[in-house]
Amino acid sequence: MDKAQGKTVRDGTRDGARKGALRLLGAVDEGATLDEAAALTERLSPPDRARARRLALEVLRRADRADLLLAPLLARRPRPEIMRILRLATVEMLALGEAPHGAVNAAVALARASGPKGQAAAGMVNAVLRKIAGAAEAWARLSPQKMPPWLRAPIVAAWGEDIARAIEAAHEAGAALDLTPRDADCPGEALPTGSHRLPAAAQVSALPGYAEGNWWVQDAAAALAVRVLDPQPAEAIADLCAAPGGKTLQLAAAGAEVTALDISEPRLARVAENLARCRLSARLVAADALDWHPDQPLDAVLLDAPCSATGTIRRHPELPRIRDGAGLAELTGLQARLIDHALTLLKPGGRLVYATCSLLPAEGEDQLAAALARHPGLAVEPPRATGIEPGWITPGGGLRLRPDLWPERGGMDGFFIARLRKSAERT
Numbered sequence: 001m002d003k004a005q006g007k008t009v010r011d012g013t014r015d016g017a018r019k020g021a022l023r024l025l026g027a028v029d030e031g032a033t034l035d036e037a038a039a040l041t042e043r044l045s046p047p048d049r050a051r052a053r054r055l056a057l058e059v060l061r062r063a064d065r066a067d068l069l070l071a072p073l074l075a076r077r078p079r080p081e082i083m084r085i086l087r088l089a090t091v092e093m094l095a096l097g098e099a100p101h102g103a104v105n106a107a108v109a110l111a112r113a114s115g116p117k118g119q120a121a122a123g124m125v126n127a128v129l130r131k132i133a134g135a136a137e138a139w140a141r142l143s144p145q146k147m148p149p150w151l152r153a154p155i156v157a158a159w160g161e162d163i164a165r166a167i168e169a170a171h172e173a174g175a176a177l178d179l180t181p182r183d184a185d186c187p188g189e190a191l192p193t194g195s196h197r198l199p200a201a202a203q204v205s206a207l208p209g210y211a212e213g214n215w216w217v218q219d220a221a222a223a224l225a226v227r228v229l230d231p232q233p234a235e236a237i238a239d240l241c242a243a244p245g246g247k248t249l250q251l252a253a254a255g256a257e258v259t260a261l262d263i264s265e266p267r268l269a270r271v272a273e274n275l276a277r278c279r280l281s282a283r284l285v286a287a288d289a290l291d292w293h294p295d296q297p298l299d300a301v302l303l304d305a306p307c308s309a310t311g312t313i314r315r316h317p318e319l320p321r322i323r324d325g326a327g328l329a330e331l332t333g334l335q336a337r338l339i340d341h342a343l344t345l346l347k348p349g350g351r352l353v354y355a356t357c358s359l360l361p362a363e364g365e366d367q368l369a370a371a372l373a374r375h376p377g378l379a380v381e382p383p384r385a386t387g388i389e390p391g392w393i394t395p396g397g398g399l400r401l402r403p404d405l406w407p408e409r410g411g412m413d414g415f416f417i418a419r420l421r422k423s424a425e426r427t
């Protein structure tokens, strides 16, 4: 292939990825998650589909910052599809190092292709983006985009303004690719807690050991819930909210007799696939955990409860844009009922690990305090596992993990984890 042909192919592929990213961003504007919108990029080649998703992620991490620079340059707010084109080109030029002429020309072409109104806007898109191309210093002065008030206010109340800003910086930086080793063989840099870390761009299925099931993808913070539970061989353990199964795999790899339960049958099918790839086994049950009872009382229960998922914004930057905090009371009510039910499934002296991938104390610290108040005889135990730092343990005895921890290593997801021991006395 000669040089000119190579350039055409590269530009073509970039345009495909840009169009895909704009489709994804349009779906998010309509309230969809990126996973829900994934079908919109199905017709792209796999590499272009991955590029489209990466571009959309980068834009969503900086959309408010882009809007702050764009606003003074716009006489009136353009139609949503034109606004998305402007944001995409702004982020490409100022955050991703794309050459201005390429990004501006592509944006103008995308505006023209979007229909008669887009054709009319092409001149404005060109003029505005030429100014944006020279705004690198103004861009550098802008802070990372803020979390919405329903999420920010409780975070500031719990940990202060500086930590809220550090979390916002971590949200903008995005997340690495973390792997949990089944045994020794696992690519990536070993982290103090036992997970392995690679750059986010790594193609998962191409990594050594994927087909053999030597490891699975799991954020380093998420992997700590099972490490804190400390499963032992042959223990009877239920994973009450199991799908897609990262924690089930850890429990099974430790040699426990695992029952993996999830209310969603399609999601449970993913647990089955993951177990098969990793050559591990568990009993799978599709049921509402609140209605389920084991044949025998259990040694331990892992309750990775449904939650706001606000701890995963580094990987799902669309969440603050499509959620408004409504439904939180319903979720915290369900979490409390699940804790109460989980305790009834345990042997006397059995242990429960409660976890949520949430940054909200209402789904973590407050749930722990309320459970202890509801259940006399229930005790919280220190969360112990290799690599846990004393500063991560809360005054109430839980483990609070935040995206701004380990800044030099690239952060971790937000999680709350508590290890509880049921009274050894029979009631």
Ligand SMILES: C[S@@+](CC[C@H](N)C(=O)[O-])C[C@H]1O[C@@H](n2cnc3c(N)ncnc32)[C@H](O)[C@@H]1O
Binding pocket: 222, 240, 241, 242, 243, 244, 245, 246, 247, 248, 261, 262, 263, 264, 267, 287, 288, 289, 290, 304, 305, 306, 307, 357
């Ligand atoms: C946070 S995710 C679990 C992640 C999983 N533990 C892992 O590590 O891969 C929560 C799961 O709870 C399930 N779920 C929600 N309500 C449930 C209920 N009442 N009973 C059982 N599962 C439930 C959801 O389908 C979802 O798969």
